[in-house]
Amino acid sequence: MEEVRLMKGNEAIAHAAIRCGCDGYFGYPITPQSEIMETLMELEPWNSTGMVVLQAESETSSINMVYGAAGCGKRAMTSSSSPGVSLMQEGISYIAGAELPCVIVNVMRGGPGLGTIQPSQADYFQAVKGGGHGDYHMIVLAPNSVQEMADHLCLAFDLAFKYLTPAMILADGVIGQMMEKVVLPPFRPRLTEKEISEKYPWATLGKPQTRNPNIINSLRLESDEMEELNLLLQKRYAQIEQNEVLYETFLCEDAEYLIVAFGTSSRVSKKAVELARAEGIKVGLLRPITLFPFPKIPISQLANQVKGMLTVEMNAGQMIEDVRLAVNGRVSVEFFGRMGGIVPSPDDVLDALKTKIVN
Amino acid sequence: MKEEIIIAGFGGQGVLSMGKILAYSGLMQGQEVSWMPSYGPEQRGGTANVTVILSDEAISSPVLSAYDTAIVLNQPSLDKFESKVKPGGTLIFDSNGFHRFPSRTDINIYRIDATEYAFANNSAKTMNMIILGGLLKIRPIVKVENVLKGLKKSLPERHHHLLGMNEKAIHTGMDLIQKVN
Structure with a gap:
C-alpha cells in the first residue's frame, strides 16, 4: 500500500505531476503557489522520469511554452495565481482554439489587480466563463483537500486529452498552503514518442513521409471554417456536460435548506452544516467538484426539495449566478461571502444561514 | 478525540x-490532521499563527472560529485569540514581553516561561519544543x-543528532508549566 504522507496542497500537485507522467512544467513564481515549482525543482524529475521543469521569464511565456509542448502531444502544465493567470488568458484561448490538451493550476489569491496574497475564489467567472476571448470553455476542477490536489491533477490530464481542451485546477491559497494527509497516485510512465504518434495522430512530432503535415493553428480566416471549429467545440462542451459532471453531497437526504459551496468554502460550510444540525436546522451541502461542467441537474432536483439555498463563496457572488440558473426561480437563492483574502469562519456561515435563509 | x-x-x-511537529505526531498515531498556516507578509517580524487539528474522524473545516486550546507567545x-478559546478550553502563554495578562475565568490558563528559560540556558532554538512539552503535560493529545x-x-x-536535545526540551517544558487560575 502507498504511504500516507503529510504535505501541502502545492507540494501534492508537484508530486502528482511527476507520477502521472507529465512531460513538462513551465511556470513563473507567485505566492501562494510557489511551492509547486520549488518542489519540482527539489525532486529533479529530469533525472528520474525525464520530465522538464523550467522557470520561464514570465507567465505569458510559460503558457506559450505549454502551447508548444501540447502541440507535440506532450502532457504539459503550468501553475500560477490570479494575476499570473490573467497574463495567460491569451495563450489559453489559443490553446482552446487549437484544440490542444493541457493543465493549468490556479491557486487563487484576492484581487482585482495585484491584490493580496491571501486566499480567494474571485476567479470563478474567469475560469468557467472563458477568461480569454472567443466561445470556449475549459474543464474546471475545484479540489477541496490536499488529497484532491493530487487526484485532480491526474484527472485533469485525462480529461484534457479525452476532449482536447485545456483543463484548469481552480484551488485557492488555503488548499495550496495547508498540510493534510495524502496518498500519492501510482506512477504512470511518460508516453514514448512512438506511443504519442500512435495515440495522437494530430501531434507535431516531425513529419514522416507517409502522411501530410500536421498543422496546429488557431487562425481560421474563412468564416465557414471558423464556424465549423466553433460547432465542433460546442459539441465537445455538450459531451463534457453530459459525461463529466462531478459533485458531492453531505446530509442532503432530509435537507430543508441547502448550502452550495466549492473548494475551501465547502470545507468551512461543511463545518457550518454540522453546527446547524446540532441546533436542529435541517441543512445539507452540495459541493460542485467540476465547476465546468456545472452540476445543474442535482441542484435543480434539490430545488424541488428545499425551501431555500445559500451559496458561500470567497468573492462577491459569482457561482450564485449558475446556481440561480439551475434553480430557475423556484426557491430563493441567497449569497454569503467574504472578499479580499478573508476566509469566512464556520460561525459566519451559520449566522448567514440563519438570517438569510432560515427565518 | 478531536x-x-x-x-x-x-x-x-x-x-x-x-x-x-504536532501534525506529524498525529499522523504517526494514525489520526486525521490538518495544518493551516498564516502565510505571507505577517511572517516578516509580525505575527505568525497556525491552526492544527488532530482528530479521529475526517476534518471538515481547516479554518476555525473557536479553539479547544490556544498557545500564545506574544501580546x-x-x-487576538483569548476570546476565541471555547469555554472550558485551555490557554497557554509565555509571558515574555506581556503587559496585559489573560483574564478569562471560564477557561484553564497556564503559564510557561519558556523564552526566559531558553535564553538563560543558551537553548533559544528549543524554545518551541519546551512549549510543546508544556502542552503535552496538560493535554496529552x-x-x-x-x-x-x-x-x-x-x-x-x-x-537527527538533535533529537535527544529536543526530547530533553519536551521534558523541561513538562516541568516548567504552571496553572495560573
Missing part, C-alpha cells in the same frame, strides 16, 4: 514548526514517542 489548536506568536519563534496573539517519530520523519537526516 483537538482544535491555534498556536500564535512572532515570526521566528518556531510557531509553524511546532504546529508541523498581539493573546489579544499525542504520545512523546510519536512526537519523536514525527520529528525523525520531518527533519532531514543531518539534523
Whole structure:
C-alpha cells in the first residue's frame, strides 16, 4: 500500500505531476503557489522520469511554452495565481482554439489587480466563463483537500486529452498552503514518442513521409471554417456536460435548506452544516467538484426539495449566478461571502444561514 | 478525540514548526490532521499563527472560529485569540514581553516561561519544543514517542543528532508549566 504522507496542497500537485507522467512544467513564481515549482525543482524529475521543469521569464511565456509542448502531444502544465493567470488568458484561448490538451493550476489569491496574497475564489467567472476571448470553455476542477490536489491533477490530464481542451485546477491559497494527509497516485510512465504518434495522430512530432503535415493553428480566416471549429467545440462542451459532471453531497437526504459551496468554502460550510444540525436546522451541502461542467441537474432536483439555498463563496457572488440558473426561480437563492483574502469562519456561515435563509 | 489548536506568536519563534511537529505526531498515531498556516507578509517580524487539528474522524473545516486550546507567545496573539478559546478550553502563554495578562475565568490558563528559560540556558532554538512539552503535560493529545517519530520523519537526516536535545526540551517544558487560575 502507498504511504500516507503529510504535505501541502502545492507540494501534492508537484508530486502528482511527476507520477502521472507529465512531460513538462513551465511556470513563473507567485505566492501562494510557489511551492509547486520549488518542489519540482527539489525532486529533479529530469533525472528520474525525464520530465522538464523550467522557470520561464514570465507567465505569458510559460503558457506559450505549454502551447508548444501540447502541440507535440506532450502532457504539459503550468501553475500560477490570479494575476499570473490573467497574463495567460491569451495563450489559453489559443490553446482552446487549437484544440490542444493541457493543465493549468490556479491557486487563487484576492484581487482585482495585484491584490493580496491571501486566499480567494474571485476567479470563478474567469475560469468557467472563458477568461480569454472567443466561445470556449475549459474543464474546471475545484479540489477541496490536499488529497484532491493530487487526484485532480491526474484527472485533469485525462480529461484534457479525452476532449482536447485545456483543463484548469481552480484551488485557492488555503488548499495550496495547508498540510493534510495524502496518498500519492501510482506512477504512470511518460508516453514514448512512438506511443504519442500512435495515440495522437494530430501531434507535431516531425513529419514522416507517409502522411501530410500536421498543422496546429488557431487562425481560421474563412468564416465557414471558423464556424465549423466553433460547432465542433460546442459539441465537445455538450459531451463534457453530459459525461463529466462531478459533485458531492453531505446530509442532503432530509435537507430543508441547502448550502452550495466549492473548494475551501465547502470545507468551512461543511463545518457550518454540522453546527446547524446540532441546533436542529435541517441543512445539507452540495459541493460542485467540476465547476465546468456545472452540476445543474442535482441542484435543480434539490430545488424541488428545499425551501431555500445559500451559496458561500470567497468573492462577491459569482457561482450564485449558475446556481440561480439551475434553480430557475423556484426557491430563493441567497449569497454569503467574504472578499479580499478573508476566509469566512464556520460561525459566519451559520449566522448567514440563519438570517438569510432560515427565518 | 478531536483537538482544535491555534498556536500564535512572532515570526521566528518556531510557531509553524511546532504546529508541523504536532501534525506529524498525529499522523504517526494514525489520526486525521490538518495544518493551516498564516502565510505571507505577517511572517516578516509580525505575527505568525497556525491552526492544527488532530482528530479521529475526517476534518471538515481547516479554518476555525473557536479553539479547544490556544498557545500564545506574544501580546498581539493573546489579544487576538483569548476570546476565541471555547469555554472550558485551555490557554497557554509565555509571558515574555506581556503587559496585559489573560483574564478569562471560564477557561484553564497556564503559564510557561519558556523564552526566559531558553535564553538563560543558551537553548533559544528549543524554545518551541519546551512549549510543546508544556502542552503535552496538560493535554496529552499525542504520545512523546510519536512526537519523536514525527520529528525523525520531518527533519532531514543531518539534523537527527538533535533529537535527544529536543526530547530533553519536551521534558523541561513538562516541568516548567504552571496553572495560573
